[in-house]
Amino acid sequence: MKMRAARMHGYKRPLQLEEVPVPVPGPEEVLVKVGGAGMCRTDYQLIDGYFADGVANNFPITPGHEIAGWVDSIGSAVPPSAGLSEGDQVVVFGPWGDGSCRQCHGGNEQLCAHGVWAGFGPHGGYQEYLPVHHRYLIGVPAGGALSPPNLAPLTDAGLTPYRGLKKLRAGGHLGPGRTLAVTGVGGLGSYGTQYARLLGGGATVVALGRSDEKLRLALDNGADHVVNVRGKPPEAVASELERLTGRGEFDAVLDCAGAEDSIRLAFALLAAEGAVASVGLIGNRVDIPLFPLVSREYTYYGSFWGNFNDLTEVLALAVAGQIKDAVTRVRFEEVNETLDAIGRGDIIGRAVIVYD
Numbered sequence: 001m002k003m004r005a006a007r008m009h010g011y012k013r014p015l016q017l018e019e020v021p022v023p024v025p026g027p028e029e030v031l032v033k034v035g036g037a038g039m040c041r042t043d044y045q046l047i048d049g050y051f052a053d054g055v056a057n058n059f060p061i062t063p064g065h066e067i068a069g070w071v072d073s074i075g076s077a078v079p080p081s082a083g084l085s086e087g088d089q090v091v092v093f094g095p096w097g098d099g100s101c102r103q104c105h106g107g108n109e110q111l112c113a114h115g116v117w118a119g120f121g122p123h124g125g126y127q128e129y130l131p132v133h134h135r136y137l138i139g140v141p142a143g144g145a146l147s148p149p150n151l152a153p154l155t156d157a158g159l160t161p162y163r164g165l166k167k168l169r170a171g172g173h174l175g176p177g178r179t180l181a182v183t184g185v186g187g188l189g190s191y192g193t194q195y196a197r198l199l200g201g202g203a204t205v206v207a208l209g210r211s212d213e214k215l216r217l218a219l220d221n222g223a224d225h226v227v228n229v230r231g232k233p234p235e236a237v238a239s240e241l242e243r244l245t246g247r248g249e250f251d252a253v254l255d256c257a258g259a260e261d262s263i264r265l266a267f268a269l270l271a272a273e274g275a276v277a278s279v280g281l282i283g284n285r286v287d288i289p290l291f292p293l294v295s296r297e298y299t300y301y302g303s304f305w306g307n308f309n310d311l312t313e314v315l316a317l318a319v320a321g322q323i324k325d326a327v328t329r330v331r332f333e334e335v336n337e338t339l340d341a342i343g344r345g346d347i348i349g350r351a352v353i354v355y356d
Contacts, residue, residue, distance in 0.1 A: 004355065005127035006335045008061040011049040014336045015063070015126070023123060025131035027077035030084060032092065032132050035148025037125030038066025039330065039351040040156055040187065042281065044343045046120065050284070064125025064353070065118045066156045067092040068140075068148035072129060082134040091151050091315065092125075093136040093308050094118040110305040125152070126335065128355050136308075140315055150325050151318065153187070153350040158314050158323065159306035161192030164254050164277040165199045166310070167301045173252040173275045176202040179241075181250045183229075183266060184257025184280050185209040185218045187350045190326055192256045192279075197222035198322065203252070204245055208237070208265070213348060217326060234268035241269070250274060258282045267298065275299035329354050 001022045006015040025031040043063040045051065068091040071084055078084065096116050097109030104112050123130040140146055161182075168174055180203040182192045189207070196205040207218035207226045215226040225244040229237055238248035251274050253266040258280025266276045267288045275298065278286075292298065306314075317323050326349025330338045338351050 003128035004332055005062055006332065007126070008047055008063065009059050011047065011052060013047070015047070015339070016060075017333065017335065020127070022129045023131050025073065025075050027075045028133055029075045029131040030078060030090075030134050030137060031072040032067070032069045032090060032130055032137070033072040034067060034125050034128055034130065034355060035069040036067075036150070036152035037064040037353040038153040038155070038157060039064075039335075039338055039342060039353060040066060041342055042156075043119070044339050045281070047339065048343070050281075051120070058121070060122070061120065062122060062124040062127050063119045064127070065094040065120070066152045066352075067094070067118060067125035067130070068151035068155070070148075071137075075134075078134045082137075083139065084134060084137065088139050089142045089146070089148070090137045090139055091155055091311070092118060092132050093138065093311055094155055095305060096133065096136060107309060108307045110307060126353065138312060138315060141319065145321075145325065146318065149327055149329055149352045149354055151315075152352055153325060153327065154314050154318060154323070155311060156305065157187040157350050158191045158318075159311050160279045160303070161188050161254060161256055162195050162314050163306040163310050164279040164301065164303040165192065165195045167303050168252045168254065168275055168277050169199050169201065171275055171299060171301070173299075174199065174201045174203045178203040178251040179206060179245055179247055179249070180204065181206045181208055181253045181266070181269075182218070182223070183208040183253060183255045183262045184259070185211075185214045186256070186345065187347070188280060189256035190214075190217055190221060190349050191323070192254050193218045193221040193223050194323060196254065198317070206241065206245065206250070208262075211345070217348060221324060229265065234265055237265065238269055253277070254279065256280045260285065260287055264288060267292065270296070270298055272296045273298075275301060277301040277303050279303050325349065327352050
């Protein structure tokens with residue numbers, strides 16, 4: 001039996017659209033029929049070579065770490081306690097740890113030094129079927145917005161900013177009278193703005209971006225105010241912020257861009273004892289002044305992806321109808337042109353590959 005797969009055979013090349021054999025799942029694995037594969041900027045960066053020095057890859061690689069679909073078949077050693085049956089709708093938790101290190105035992109398999117990630121090897125969502133160990137599947141009831149194309153982005157775009165917001169909340173940086181900024185209102189930021197409203201504890205939410213269209217979506221997703229920062233120095237942004245909120249600074253910033261200029265802007269506008277949580281990865285370095293970091297007692301959180309329990313919380317919000325999405329469905333044949341659009345920043349919300 002054959003399936004369609006979009007595979008990397010080298011860096012900085014278009015994906016090859018191929019027909020390959022459907023993989024055979026192992027005894028403890030489940031074969032998932034992919035119903036939606038989110039297209040992340042990380043996929044574009046993977047192809048462009050961003051991770052070449054940090055992640056060991058053997059070609060061909062099938063990208064796609066945001067995956068939802070249905071159980072197609074179940075391995076012989078999958079225990080009944082997994083609660084999985086053929087036809088069940090599931091989402092895939094993408095970081096697969098070795099199960100034995102301190103991080104795995106603590107529940108943070110996304111930080112495992114010896115683990116692998118779905119979509120960074122032979123099996124990712126850019127193919128119609130993939131084998132997944134039963135431990136990394138979460139069943140979700142079907143119906144309405146709870147369909148694979150809507151659920152797939154929650155496994156990264158919806159998960160990553162959620163963990164970052166939890167860190168800001170746990171650090172005591174949110175609450176009434178505080179101002180919380182979300183920078184980079186693209187794929188991650190569209191969810192991050194919603195979490196800022198849900199988890200902010202009454203903080204005023206301000207979305208920063210470079211596209212008026214994306215900022216309008218941020219308003220729809222719960223932002224109190226938006227500021228287009230394109231071409232504006234920090235002083236101009238502070239002036240506009242003061243006009244909107246009465247204060248020209250932030251108590252906390254969720255940076256969903258990860259660009260050097262967005263991180264510099266965040267720290268330039270940070271109040272004393274303020275905090276920045278970085279979850280985006282557009283750039284590859286941080287350049288901020290040291291003295292204000294120390295003298296104003298700033299906190300800088302790195303926050304990577306999310307753990308299994310974080311994802312169950314995100315999915316619970318989705319089941320409760322508390323998360324909105326902006327999904328563009330992409331046909332398999334449109335994968336390469338859509339990746340180019342993602343690289344240019346042209347996609348509003350999340351692009352998701354569908355096969356039917």
